[in-house]
Amino acid sequence: MAANERMNESAEAPSLSPEEAGEDPAIMDRYAGSNHGGGGYNAVGGMGAWPGPPMDGGMRAPANPSVHSMAHGSAITMAALAPVPQARPVPLFQPPYAFVVPRKRINSLADIERFHQSEAGKTFLGFIVGLSDSVKGMRLSDYCRESPLIMSIVGILGRMSEWVDEIPPRQQPARYGNLAFRDWQARLENQGPNLVRQILPDHLTDAVIELFPYFQDSFGNATRIDFGTGHEVNFAAFLICLARLGLIKQDDYQAVVLRVFVQYLDLMRKLQTTYWLEPAGSHGVWGLDDYHFLPFIFGSAQLVDHKYMKPKSIHNQDILDHFSKEYLYLGCIEFVKKVKKGPLAEHSPMIDDISGVPSWTKVNGGMLKMFKAEVLEKVPIMQHFLFGSLIPW
Structure with a gap:
């Protein structure tokens, strides 16, 4: 889904107070996030590849072939195959x-x-x-x-x-x-x-x-x-x-x-x-965050088996507004968006790509x-x- 389509969908979501939103199923169905395509982690930059399972079942090729030589292929493969x-x-x-x-x-x-x-x-x-x-x-x-x-x-x-x-x-x-x-x-x-x-x-x-x-x-x-x-x-x-x-x-x-x-x-x-x-x-742009890693681990664990919020839900601003103080992962996204300008896909493509992983269990692993x-x-x-x-x- 294009960035402007995601923005439009986010704009259509209800603007509620945290007390009104809670995690009521009817409300959270609307909060579940946009249909962001995403995908498995691309093997880009010195950061390497997302070691979790990509959505198409195999390790993806780099989104930008020019940086392929920067990625350590064998190490990436080993990380992806590791338990x-x-x-x-x-x-x-x-x-x-x-x-x-x-x-x-x-x-x-x-x-x-x-x-x-x-x-x-x-x-x-x-x-x-x-x-x-x-x-x-x-x-x-x-x-x-x-x-x-x-x-x-x-x-x-x-x-x-x-x-x-x-x-x-x-x-x-x-x-x-x-x-x-x-x-x-x-x-x-x-x-x-x-x-x-x-x-x-x-x-x-x-x-x-x-x-x-x-x-x-x-x-x-x-x-x-x-x-x-x-x-x-x-x-x-x-x-x-x-x-x-x-x-x-x-x-x-x-x-x-x-x-x-x-x-x-x-x-x-x-x-x-x-x-x-x-x-x-x-x-830099290929990292999760310029400073931190552990809150992404702990934050994805908090969201494991959540009934309504999925990894793609990070694209819904109402979710970030209402739940970033309850879930570390959402707080990380909110903070990154505060200190970096422009679309998430441009300044944090790794975070953006993870949003296409189907479950928080796979994100956490x-x-x-x-x-x-x-x-x-x-x-x-x-x-x-x-x-x-x-x-x-």
């Missing part, structure tokens, strides 16, 4: 503890392979899958158990958000890379260890030396004034370290996503749009495979990943 990653329990770290300052270890593809064959690598990916599985069918406003630890982390992230208000952007000619972000990062370096110490029980306060480097590197780079999926991975690493210490348990997973990660995402979007952080290693292939298996991203006693090398 969907499965959840794994996080093993508890056993005393006696010997916490260390974590350091970088990955420098080559061989190191990447070693990491993914290790228990640490399998546990890390399995933790992400476990978080994703825990929020299937849930709204952000749904009840979930919030432990004191969860509430403490949310409170800390909220306090860090207040720092942004206290450290306004500087007046400078360049829009991107506002130097005030370095002041915000300096405050994080100064106050961050105590913030992390606040969430630890007395017998684990020594763990700050190992936990804080993960936490510090979760919010971008002060030198380059940028942020990307590698920093997001470090936040996930911080969370899995807390799980290894027994502070985050499996029945906390829903709150980790619906409360902690949502607060983290809100903070990062505030940092990005206040200080206009450069995208770290962005895939493809996202997990893509996260492994395009984030956790990329040396430029994982060369910054840290290893210590909690995530051993």
Whole structure:
């Protein structure tokens, strides 16, 4: 369907308040989205191909043949054929503890392979899958158990958000890379260890030396004034370290996503749009998002088996208006449309193409495979990943 036809259909949808819309079947039938054709992921650009099942049953050729040479064909095929990653329990770290300052270890593809064959690598990916599985069918406003630890982390992230208000952007000619972000990062370096110490029980306060480097590197780079999926991975690493210490348990997973990660995402979007952080290693127009990957995983899980909203529903503006604060995936689309100008198909063709996948289950599975292939298996991203006693090398 052409872009103007989609716009016309969206315009015909009812303009209702969230309370009026709810998810009533009669209303959602009209909200179900346009008949966007879409298709499987095209193998374009350095990002590679959508590893989920295309609608015509086979891997599609590139939409633009001129960029075919940029795509790593064998890696793409392997990602597409790979099984969907499965959840794994996080093993508890056993005393006696010997916490260390974590350091970088990955420098080559061989190191990447070693990491993914290790228990640490399998546990890390399995933790992400476990978080994703825990929020299937849930709204952000749904009840979930919030432990004191969860509430403490949310409170800390909220306090860090207040720092942004206290450290306004500087007046400078360049829009991107506002130097005030370095002041915000300096405050994080100064106050961050105590913030992390606040969430630890007395017998684990020594763990700050190992936990804080993960936490510090979760919010971008002060030198380059940028942020990307590698920093997001470090936040996930911080969370899995807390799980290894027994502070985050499996029945906390829903709150980790619906409360902690949502607060983290809100903070990062505030940092990005206040200080206009450069995208770290962005895939540009061929990427899902210039900064984030995990909210697409968790957000697609939320929508699995939804009765009325389908992947193509992202083209209906009324759906985005009414439900972007309930579903992370829709919130991602809304945010991308806010910070980028023009039709979605032009500035975010990968997102646009995914909308043609028939079910959220397939979208979620493809996202997990893509996260492994395009984030956790990329040396430029994982060369910054840290290893210590909690995530051993």
